[in-house]
Amino acid sequence: MTPPVTTTATTAPSRHPAAPPPDPSTPMTVEMRGVGRSFGSVPALADLDLHVPSGRITVLLGPNGAGKTTAIRMVTGALTPDTGTVRVFGLDPDLDGEEVRRRCGVVSAKPALYDRLSGRANLQYAAELYGLGRKADRPILDAADRFGIVDALDQQVGGYSTGMKTRLALARSVLHDPELLLFDEPTSGLDPESSHAVLELIREMTAGGRTVVMCTHLLIEAEGLADRIVVLDAGTDLLAGTQGDLTRLYWPPNLVHLSAANQGALGCLKGWDGVLAFTPVADGRPGVAEVQLDDLDRLPDLIARLVSEGVRLTRVEPHDPTLEDLYFAVRRDHRERLAATGRGDHPDGLAPVPAPHRPPPPRNRLDLAGEDER
């Protein structure tokens, strides 16, 4: 029998898991290797490796001060690295900055709009700087229409709401049909409805094959949006990959949380066919266990058998770690690694990581409590 495995965020491995290497066959729009940049004595980036595959949404996650904005600024060549190399479209932004920047669209955390000008004048300014010339009425109208601000185009931007400003900034970023979109916390300051609308627009934009890099510290935004996640902290990349890849680094597959009203009844699962591991949850709750199956399709049969053997199940919950679970697991792991190397007090901006917690109810949770009551 496979030895029991310990699971959930409570038992994330103490060793930093190896990040999956980028697939060499995937074309990369952005490649950073060993990039470092300091402002005075304060390091903003330290040995950052960043790979952004073409045509995908890459989300940079990290706390404030993790280096997300600095990384975006490196991509366009707005800042140059002290060490390391940056390649965007195969070009060095420091040498071929004009071409790189012409092929990028940027929305910064602050919309960076000219409040005294109208929305149309703001777009016109961008159109001219990005080489569309002074006769850019059609692209301006198209971009404004796409983001629902056509009616407000002739109003002064100072009178726009935060949501309208963000929409205008988004419209400006796609005006010149860029290949790479860089969004630095684009939903900052927006209400949930506007945030959702903006994220939908971002998702739509990648449908045309654009590459998107988005910075956020809001995990809920990245969930379901990101094709690739890069967790940053203290200016370096802790981990990168798809959410699925990264989840598998921290949790074994096919985990199920089971709860039963009769204590100890779940122990019968040990040795059952298809059960790879059985671990009673050690948090003082009797009748609660985690089970790893070889295949989740076994779950209905397993439930039926448990019920037939008199186990009164109150909850069956396939473990589906959220991005939040993953993020905190990564950061906790990083913190433990720092502590192990005697750098626990390193001023790397690490905020205290929340205590281990149960993941929120997953979308496919099967709650049998009601049936049990019947």
Added chain:
Amino acid sequence: MTAPAISPPPPATAAIRPARRRSFNRARMFTVMRTDLRQLAESKDFWIPMVILGGFFFLIVPAIMLSIITSIGSVDAVQQVAQALDLLPQSAQQAVPQGVDSSAQVSYVLAVYMFAPIAVVVPLTISTAVGASTIVGERERGTGEFLAHSPADVREIYMGKLIASLIPGYLTTIVGFGIYSLVVNLLVGRKVGGWFFPTASWWLLILWVLPPFMAIALSLVLRLSARVKSTAAAQQASGLVTFPLILIAYSQSTGTLLGSGTPVLAFVIGVVAWIIAVALLATGFRSLTRARLLGVANEQ
């Protein structure tokens, strides 16, 4: 829209990158200039006080003073002032109309040698006020981020902003001295035998000497604006930098007129000022970097 395959870059550091010559796009420079001017036109809180300032020195003060002097005639007070004209250099005295009453002579001297040199300060003040906030203002509003990520070269941004700051000053010079000429000629001209202002030296001062002085002041102010942290600090610092320049411009304009009475000195001063201005402008763009547009600390 897929990116080209990327070969592994060499493990070079940023410090040894070869420099690449970048082209200068005039269209983008003019775009920056136009946008800055458009914003200025929308900033009533800026240009209304400036219009009042210009109106005070170009219109109100000379109109009131010259009206009083020309209307009261040769009273004792005017006679005493007229005697002071003897203190003027010989060349300047020769330029004062002879055979007219003393109030007309005093009015002429005030119009040419006093009010006009003072008014020179106005366009310099306006241009430096615009220039002081032009770069640091982008940073404060966050729009510097937009410019830093744009394809525009920093030289194009710098020159666009410089021209946008110069234009209000030049415009003030032309319009202001146009109004001033109208006022003094209407009030004093009929008493001194016809329209007299601008004199030959003043034509040179307005068109040849003042522009480089404004450019010198602005090139210094823009350097400051690129470095300081706030518009308020830029305004303070630019005052310190431009005050000596204003004094020089004032003293040169009066000194040229009083000292020689001929346009030759004004022309020579203009040549020297233009050489300095061009040298400062040619190197001024180095003060502007994308890092400074972003406002990051300890930028290179």
